[in-house]
Amino acid sequence: MIRFDCLHKRYGRKTVALDGLSLEVPEGIFCLLGPNGAGKTTLIKIACGVLLPDRGDVLFNGESIGRRTKGLQRLIAAVFENAENAYGYLSVQDNLMYFGYLWGIPGRILRERVDYLLERLGLSDKRKESFTKLSKGMKQKVAVALAMIREPRFLFLDEPTLGLDVFSAETVKDMIREWAGDRGRTIVLTTHNMALAEELGQRFAFISAGKVIWQGRKEDLSGLPAYRVEYRITVRGDVPDGVPGKREKMDGLTTLTVSKGELGPALSVLGKAEIVEVTKEETDLEDLFREVLR
């Protein structure tokens, strides 16, 4: 459990990055969503101990990051956005070995982890390549490997799939899912990619101007006022009178759009009609996010 306790952070006199933000992050994948400048990166940097808050604290299972104990440092890793996260003149393997040694991982175990991660991320043939010569997507995969080689309990990922092609993004997503699958692990994910958040997130927090606007489980999203669910029933021919909902005709087919409450009555009236298809459409995370922030 990570507890962000009333965090305040200001850059200079005018820019307020965090304005008394409090948040509890349990085990699993937690998505932190917010527009640019909302304070997401500031929050992650404070949690990692590389930025000091003006006030407030971050507690990992009750232990303050401010104390910087060895035991706690060992449990935290991050992939930071817009940073290369690795040394350009070192090879991929040397980068992993360097940080592995700094994390006190014994040589034999470290080599096994390096082999596993390079294989898993499709970087085996690039292990001797200088980091600087890699493509942007490959660099991002190395950054993920550098975080994962430490086998942290708390992993912060700031836009982890940025610049990745669909296949690489899929691999990284699988790894994140696997990682979070083990008990006691927490992943805090910030992204502007709503599809990614929707796919991976178990809990969400919408933040804006340094404050939490909404937080809850994935299931709680349906409780938001902006949440809507609609059913689209496509029938051959005409729809009899008295059926609720909005209708559209095309190519001999009629599509009826009804709300959740109208679905039962509509289906009972349509009993004898030839139903071609019934689909469910929900407000997606992106629209909910937009509505909540509005």
Next chain:
Amino acid sequence: MRAFAYAIRADFVKYLAEFRYYGFNFFFGVMGSAVLFLGIVAVVAQAGHVSPEAFFKMLMGFMLWWYAMSLMYEMSYLAWEDAVLGTLEHVYMSPTPFGLILFSRGISAFVRDTAWFALMTGVILGVYRLMGGNLSLPPVNWAGIVAIFPFPVASSMFLGVFFFGLALVFKRVGSATALVQWVLLFFSGVFFDPGSQPIWIRLLAYATPVGPGAECLRRIVVEGRGLVHVLLSDAGLILVLNLAGYAVFGFLSLHLFLRAAKKRGKMSRY
């Protein structure tokens, strides 16, 4: 101890790779320093005869300067580079204490610089012979030299720690390190006896991390004094006080600069 061993190991992995990448630059940097030394010796020789003892002492003093310069550069430039790459945050987040990581970097730089200096000495001696210099090695008190050396090197390392902190908060401190390196070369007693200089130069020389060590080496090599005699003299006292002062200065400045960098968000790219 284990963390220290891992940190040292990590830095050697890093330096070997760095050498593969920057080896060409390193080589010509070393050759440039050899030319600088020979040029200064040639100027000093114009003013009078350079005895083998004086030449040897200048070489030892130059070695001290070499370490000091390298440690300052190492700490300040790499702090800047680390911050730009985003690696500084990861290094800082590691469970290995930050001071230990800096110390391991200093040790790695020391080993690497010793190897480079050996190469440079070979070049210097070869060219000096061609210049007609006397290369007969005087009787040398090696034990005395070895005992004195760690003091100025450690002081230089702490000055390097200060520059590391400075580079965290301010963007590029390269020009500041360049200024300090020339002050160390010309006003710390590497090439002259501070005792024969005006009082302000003498004070400046003793305040540098290299000066007290260079003076102790001068007394051992040129004046032929014993190690115990030198350590118990005013020069020995200044040597110890100098190290203590730089240690306090280094730790304190690192603590303050780190706090300032974390407060202002300067641990990541500028």
